[in-house]
Amino acid sequence: MxxxxxxxxxxxxxxxxxxxxxxxxxxxxxxxxHADADFAQAxxxxxxxxxxxxxxxxxxxxxxxxxxxxxxxxxxxxxAEAGETVTKLTEALGDTHALAVDVSDARVVFTLTGTxxxxxxxxxxxxxxxxxxxxxxxxxxxxxxxxAAAVWLRDDETAQIICFRSVAPYMFALLCNAxxxxxxxGIF
Amino acid sequence: MLILECPYCGVHAEETELHGGGEAHLTRxxxxxxxxxxxxxxxxxxxxxxxxxxRWRHVHGCGKWFHAARCTATLEVFGTYSAQTxxxxxxxxxxxxxxxxxxxxxxxx
Numbered sequence: 001m002x003x004x005x006x007x008x009x010x011x012x013x014x015x016x017x018x019x020x021x022x023x024x025x026x027x028x029x030x031x032x033x034h035a036d037a038d039f040a041q042a043x044x045x046x047x048x049x050x051x052x053x054x055x056x057x058x059x060x061x062x063x064x065x066x067x068x069x070x071x072x073x074x075x076x077x078x079x080a081e082a083g084e085t086v087t088k089l090t091e092a093l094g095d096t097h098a099l100a101v102d103v104s105d106a107r108v109v110f111t112l113t114g115t116x117x118x119x120x121x122x123x124x125x126x127x128x129x130x131x132x133x134x135x136x137x138x139x140x141x142x143x144x145x146x147x148a149a150a151v152w153l154r155d156d157e158t159a160q161i162i163c164f165r166s167v168a169p170y171m172f173a174l175l176c177n178a179x180x181x182x183x184x185x186g187i188f
Numbered sequence: 189m190l191i192l193e194c195p196y197c198g199v200h201a202e203e204t205e206l207h208g209g210g211e212a213h214l215t216r217x218x219x220x221x222x223x224x225x226x227x228x229x230x231x232x233x234x235x236x237x238x239x240x241x242x243r244w245r246h247v248h249g250c251g252k253w254f255h256a257a258r259c260t261a262t263l264e265v266f267g268t269y270s271a272q273t274x275x276x277x278x279x280x281x282x283x284x285x286x287x288x289x290x291x292x293x294x295x296x297x
Contacts, residue, residue: 054198069250070196126202142205143248
């Protein structure tokens, strides 16, 4: 077996914010009706965390459940456990009209840390990044310049950005450019 | 700049996060229909100055289609609503009537 390698091999950049390709993450896309009690129960049982509300993330230990749309969730877990978790989910979901797919190798995760992360994100995405509108624990699917991405604010100084692996170098270049030292806007 | 609220994820999405899907509430006519109905479905579109109903897709977000009622002259948005309907809901019509008395659009008024 070949060794799994993350998209940019943990590339990092220091500027307005610290940009870090966050390495290998287990990522599972879940499709199903959140309002369906069987679906919600099966997901919560296997994930070990509660179902998130609209545009929110629920975390526990090294597992996070991210709200992606009214019928889609993204489950983050350790890379090595993704395959097993998909099997468990598929069993738990049974006949429910739902789908669990391992997308760990199709996505890439970036971590942005520092006091200016809101500045950096606001330069790239058409999102209201004011602390009143976008609070820790919230997630927003949007675009960063020309590519689709999801941004999750873990806390006031940490954000995680998830996008397709195929655009990882583009996203890294974007983030580094937006984090160029001396380019802070300072409105947040 | 046009900002529409996605009725599925509650996001106030700016136009570049969305994709326009043309006129709303078209009745689809297939091969069994009359030539006139089929031509109307394929080619005849409203192009109003004022109240208009459109389909939009939250393409860089939840990916869902939805409907929007807006004014093409001022870009004022009267509201957005679910795609799972063949006509605008009453509360949207009421809001348009309050702001544009006497409005009409196709057979709606």
